Amino acid sequence: MASELINRRHEADQPDADAYYPRPIKPWSSTVTRPMRYMLREQRLLFVLVGIAIATLVFTIFPRSTPYSDPFSGYGIRPDDESYVPAFQAQRRPSLSMGATGGKIPLGLKRKGMRVVVTGGAGFVGSHLVDRLMARGDTVIVVDNFFTGRKENVMHHFGNPNFELIRHDVVEPILLEVDQIYHLACPASPVHYKFNPVKTIKTNVVGTLNMLGLAKRVGARFLLTSTSEVYGDPLQHPQVETYWGNVNPIGVRSCYDEGKRTAETLTMDYHRGANVEVRIARIFNTYGPRMCIDDGRVVSNFVAQALRKEPLTVYGDGKQTRSFQFVSDLDTIDPYTAAEDGGGPSRSEAGVAIEPYDRVPFSQTQSLEPQSFEASSKLIELHALMNTKDMKISKG
Numbered sequence: 449m450a451s452e453l454i455n456r457r458h459e460a461d462q463p464d465a466d467a468y469y470p471r472p473i474k475p476w477s478s479t480v481t482r483p484m485r486y487m488l489r490e491q492r493l494l495f496v497l498v499g500i501a502i503a504t505l506v507f508t509i510f511p512r513s514t515p516y517s518d519p520f521s522g523y524g525i526r527p528d529d530e531s532y533v534p535a536f537q538a539q540r541r542p543s544l545s546m547g548a549t550g551g552k553i554p555l556g557l558k559r560k561g562m563r564v565v566v567t568g569g570a571g572f573v574g575s576h577l578v579d580r581l582m583a584r585g586d587t588v589i590v591v592d593n594f595f596t597g598r599k600e601n602v603m604h605h606f607g608n609p610n611f612e613l614i615r616h617d618v619v620e621p622i623l624l625e626v627d628q629i630y631h632l633a634c635p636a637s638p639v640h641y642k643f644n645p646v647k648t649i650k651t652n653v654v655g656t657l658n659m660l661g662l663a664k665r666v667g668a669r670f671l672l673t674s675t676s677e678v679y680g681d682p683l684q685h686p687q688v689e690t691y692w693g694n695v696n697p698i699g700v701r702s703c704y705d706e707g708k709r710t711a712e713t714l715t716m717d718y719h720r721g722a723n724v725e726v727r728i729a730r731i732f733n734t735y736g737p738r739m740c741i742d743d744g745r746v747v748s749n750f751v752a753q754a755l756r757k758e759p760l761t762v763y764g765d766g767k768q769t770r771s772f773q774f775v776s777d778l779d780t781i782d783p784y785t786a787a788e789d790g791g792g793p794s795r796s797e798a799g800v801a802i803e804p805y806d807r808v809p810f811s812q813t814q815s816l817e818p819q820s821f822e823a824s825s826k827l828i829e830l831h832a833l834m835n836t837k838d839m840k841i842s843k844g
């Protein structure tokens with residue numbers, strides 16, 4: 449009993465671990481003098497002063513001259529590109545470029561060309577457009593997944609500091625700071641777009657959504673390359689831009705026809721709903737250099753068969769008609785800017801009507817749609833269409 453009491457008293461005498469004891473306050477003189485003594489020891493202060501002097505000297509002799517660098521991604525940024533001013537910087541933060549110091553011309557004033565992205569730019573039509581934009585002095589970023597596009601189509605621009613090539617599928621989002629977006633990415637030959645129909649419509653819908661989202665985000669102007677196939681099997685000839693078409697929604701070509709129609713819808717909805725500046729070009733049958741020999745379209749098929757001295761295969765009854773144009777006409781002829789009263793936003797049709805194939809033997813019969821596309825002989829220049837100022841909006 450006694451021992452128990454003794455032990456308890458012992459516990460009571462122990463200091464309480466949780467109790468708060470303020471630290472003894474140091475005299476103020478030691479708080480000030482300790483760091484000073486530290487600095488003065490071993491000539492540390494001298495070293496600091498010499499460091500400041502060297503830094504001042506370096507910044508005076510070599511003023512800041514590197515251009516703005518994109519804070520978002522590594523895509524397409526070149527430190528040597530002084531003409532590059534991101535769209536959002538030019539539009540929303542003008543004071544940044546105007547306020548650049550160091551004896552150089554402010555970045556915004558040195559800018560020469562546009563910074564543009566061309567999706568599908570390694571393809572047949574896209575690569576010709578890229579040539580045109582490069583010649584104009586633009587900085588061009590080509591985005592292509594090389595499903596039908598080929599590096600050889602743009603290889604002659606490799607090494608040009610104004611050119612960049614990115615392997616990317618537009619069904620995945622991409623972030624680029626650009627002023628203009630030319631959206632061409634999609635297989636265009638019936639053989640190719642029917643190869644994987646789900647992928648084709650996904651490219652048209654999701655891919656176009658992604659690029660429109662980009663346009664909205666960076667404030668870029670957007671051009672959609674649509675197709676004469678939005679008229680389906682037209683009941684009106686030639687097709688005027690206000691004609692809404694006659695399209696089969698469940699046919700084998702629907703992935704492309706309806707895909708492009710949806711892409712047009714999305715483009716207009718982004719324009720009306722998000723104020724994105726848009727252009728839509730409905731391109732008719734185009735042929736020319738860089739078209740693949742196995743492209744599957746009628747011109748390449750006929751040329752390949754003629755070279756091999758084989759009979760030309762004409763599908764169906766051979767009475768179908770198309771409007772054809774040489775690819776350079778799409779990129780070099782003076783612009784026809786559409787947007788007639790009641791028409792969509794700068795919609796244009798390109799092509800010239802030709803006679804049906806009435807003198808070639810046909811060796812193959814198959815059920816086909818549509819029977820004819822006829823443009824009203826309007827020729828457009830894609831890049832000129834993109835740069836038109838007028839836009840008339842359909843009231844329909």
Ligand SMILES: O=c1ccn([C@@H]2O[C@H](COP(=O)(O)OP(=O)(O)O[C@H]3OC[C@@H](O)[C@H](O)[C@H]3O)[C@@H](O)[C@H]2O)c(=O)[nH]1
Pocket residue numbers: 636637638674675676677731732733734744745746747749750761762763764768769770816
């Ligand atoms: O070997 C062939 C190939 C095609 N044809 C016929 O020639 C016509 C043209 O066919 P193509 O395959 O060249 O192209 P389509 O006109 O059907 O589609 C094209 O139209 C507009 C563009 O946007 C697209 O690039 C493409 O889909 C069709 O009636 C087709 O049946 C042949 O008679 N023989």
